Amino acid sequence: MTVRKNQAALTADEKRRFTGAVxxxxxxxxxDAFVRTHNAFIMADTDTGARTGHRSPxxxxxxxxxxxDFERALQSVDPSVALPYWDWSTDRTVRAALWAPDxxxxxGRASDGRVMDGPFAAxxxxxxxxxxxxxRTFLRRSLGAGVRELPTRAEVESVLSIRTxxxxxxxxxxxGFRNHLEGWRGVNLHNRVHVWVxxxxxxxxxxxxxxxxxxxxxxxxxWAEWRRRHPDAGYVPTGGTPDVVxxxxxxxxxxxxxxxxxxxxxxxxxxxDE
Amino acid sequence: xxxxxxxxxxSSAAALAAAAGAGTLLAPGARAATRPHEPEHRHGxxxxxxxxxxxxxxxxxxxxxxxxxxxxxxxxxxxxxxVPLHLMRNADGxxxxxxxxxxxxxxxxxxxxxxxxxxxxxxxxxxxxx
Numbered sequence: 547m548t549v550r551k552n553q554a555a556l557t558a559d560e561k562r563r564f565t566g567a568v569x570x571x572x573x574x575x576x577x578d579a580f581v582r583t584h585n586a587f588i589m590a591d592t593d594t595g596a597r598t599g600h601r602s603p604x605x606x607x608x609x610x611x612x613x614x615d616f617e618r619a620l621q622s623v624d625p626s627v628a629l630p631y632w633d634w635s636t637d638r639t640v641r642a643a644l645w646a647p648d649x650x651x652x653x654g655r656a657s658d659g660r661v662m663d664g665p666f667a668a669x670x671x672x673x674x675x676x677x678x679x680x681x682r683t684f685l686r687r688s689l690g691a692g693v694r695e696l697p698t699r700a701e702v703e704s705v706l707s708i709r710t711x712x713x714x715x716x717x718x719x720x721x722g723f724r725n726h727l728e729g730w731r732g733v734n735l736h737n738r739v740h741v742w743v744x745x746x747x748x749x750x751x752x753x754x755x756x757x758x759x760x761x762x763x764x765x766x767x768x769w770a771e772w773r774r775r776h777p778d779a780g781y782v783p784t785g786g787t788p789d790v791v792x793x794x795x796x797x798x799x800x801x802x803x804x805x806x807x808x809x810x811x812x813x814x815x816x817x818x819d820e
Numbered sequence: 821x822x823x824x825x826x827x828x829x830x831s832s833a834a835a836l837a838a839a840a841g842a843g844t845l846l847a848p849g850a851r852a853a854t855r856p857h858e859p860e861h862r863h864g865x866x867x868x869x870x871x872x873x874x875x876x877x878x879x880x881x882x883x884x885x886x887x888x889x890x891x892x893x894x895x896x897x898x899x900x901x902x903v904p905l906h907l908m909r910n911a912d913g914x915x916x917x918x919x920x921x922x923x924x925x926x927x928x929x930x931x932x933x934x935x936x937x938x939x940x941x942x943x944x945x946x947x948x949x950x
């Protein structure tokens with residue numbers, strides 16, 4: 547069984563195996579298919595039309611399945627690898643080990659945002675940014691520039707305390723747990739982290755930065771924590787909602803999996819603290 | 821940008837006015853092309869704009885015709901040096917683009933300027949991404 551660990555607790559060998567598997571997916575061309583899929587959904591999901599991957603109740607199950615696909619791809623390269631998660635409410639500075647050269651590398655240089663160290667730096671020659679929205683082919687970051695502070699644990703707690711999973715109109719204007727976690731409303735958790743990292747992470751092609759997976763693995767963990775706190779509150783809506791994925795409807799692009807199939811993460815993996 | 825975060829700065833009418841008045845940031849002749857005020861949010865699409873911002877020509881206009889395919893700009897189209905910028909309107913009337921996707925701003929003009937800031941001179945590629 548896959549155990550997803552806090553990135554801060556990984557051994558040097560675990561970091562090396564994780565980055566090695568990511569680089570191999572990149573080399574084989576499989577990595578960029580994930581970037582392309584994500585951008586297609588982010589450009590197509592709208593508040594007033596069909597919405598699946600973002601700004602909708604299925605934001606959480608969609609990303610859970612998307613991460614499962616990626617984790618299985620990693621494991622096809624190295625079966626020992628699991629997705630780590632980044633608890634940005636704890637490891638909240640540019641000095642976190644996450645950003646060290648033996649893991650993801652650090653922030654970008656001032657002139658053009660180019661990441662200069664670590665395995666994903668353009669100079670290492672193994673991380674061409676191919677699925678992109680502009681002419682730049684190098685990984686960029688501006689840690690803490692777009693917004694100064696990552697969310698605090700108190701802000702995370704305030705969102706976990708929201709009892710209702712989601713609410714009409716089931717989009718970026720909604721009240722409820724999902725939209726507060728996604729960040730279109732309230733203290734802003736998930737969206738703000740994308741902005742804090744900057745570079746490609748702030749764009750529709752955000753999976754170009756490997757930290758995408760660690761960020762979303764923690765968002766996914768927060769969904770699991772919310773379910774534990776509110777065992778009587780379930781996924782909504784549960785039927786008949788235009789443009790929105792109901793509990794028992796299948797999700798694109800897979801078309802064979804429903805939110806109902808993804809509510810219990812322990813069918814697929816566990817976390818290191820449970 | 822020094823001082824407050826870009827989100828706060830772009831949310832601030834004062835900051836927008838200051839940016840629009842910062843002639844040193846704009847290419848020669850840009851002032852004449854710059855609207856004196858942000859297009860205001862109203863029930864229909866915002867007004868058109870056409871200006872040079874940090875040396876890049878940014879244009880926005882209500883989209884005519886079907887405008888479907890990959891674009892969901894809420895009936896509004898934005899261009900950076902003639903290349904379409906994928907734009908989206910949020911339910912609360914704020915806007916995002918594909919290059920600043922997680923950081924809503926008040927108007928399409930603010931989204932276009934944020935895109936120019938993010939691009940730092942790089943060419944925008946036509947969407948969908950290659």
